[in-house]
Amino acid sequence: MVETTVVNVIGTITYQQEIALGALADTLSQRNEITSVTYEPAENHWLQTRFAPDNTYVAFYRSGRCSIVGSNSVDHIYEIADCVNTVIRDILDFNYEPKVEISNIVATADxxxxxxxxxxxxxxxxxxxxxxxxxxxxxxxxxxxxxxxxxxxxxxxxxxxxxxxxxxxxxxxxxxxxxxxx
CATH class of the missing domain: 3.30.310.10 (TATA-Binding Protein)
Incomplete structure (x- = not known):
């Protein structure tokens, strides 16, 4: 048996509505759960954030999708998704459970x-x-x-x-x- 080490898990959250990224950036920059916010529409078409406590990278797209990158476990993706959803529920008006999916697992072995x-x-x-x-x-x-x-x-x-x-x-x-x- 070979030991498999997860080095990156990528997940997505799908909101069923378009997101106004400029307004979201302004709101997120005032939240304690967010350690950094970068939105430069001339350079990137997405909003880049980092969520506490471990600075997990979360990108928001105008289409209503959100990507979580850099986790080392599937469980961690769902934990961060819960944090993201808690913050977004305070900002967006929705009464459904956003769809969370694992889109890629990167693992290494020797x-x-x-x-x-x-x-x-x-x-x-x-x-x-x-x-x-x-x-x-x-x-x-x-x-x-x-x-x-x-x-x-x-x-x-x-x-x-x-x-x-x-x-x-x-x-x-x-x-x-x-x-x-x-």
Whole structure:
């Protein structure tokens, strides 16, 4: 069994209405739960905030969507979503439960041995692999519903899944395939 470490979880909240970002920025800048607010419409079309206590990055979009980035667990995404919803309920008028979704989990693992990437490219099948060592030092493997970067050192980065169980299984399955390649 390979230990999988979550390095980033990205979640979204969907509000069923357009958000006036300028007004939201003014209001959020006065809230204690918010450690920073940046809204520069000439540079970015979204409102950037950081929520206490750990400065989690939360971006608001005019469309009514909100992204939470930089968490290290699915549970943390839901905790931050609750904080965001509490603040937004004080600002926006809605009487529904906003939809919270996990949109991506990024995890790493170390299989514990080095890998010959040229051999691995052939083993995994060229239709699932991109490997150009002159451009990037890792092999990119496209699984059924995820993408993995595999380094010669035996380190693996897996992205694209939305459930922790799926991510762990993908890393373990991949690691078992990699162990035989030297």
């Amino acid at each position: 299989i514990g041995s080095s890998i010959h990437l040229e051999t691995l490219a052939l083993e995994l099948g060229m239709n699932h692999v991109e490997y150009e060592p002159e451009q990037f030092p890792a092999l990119m493997y496209r699984g059924e519903n995820y993408t993995a970067l595999i380094f010669a050192s035996g380190k693996v980065l897996c992205t694209g899944l939305t459930k922790m169980e799926e991510t762990t299984k993908a890393v373990e399955d991949l690691a078992s395939r990699l162990k035989g390649v030297k």
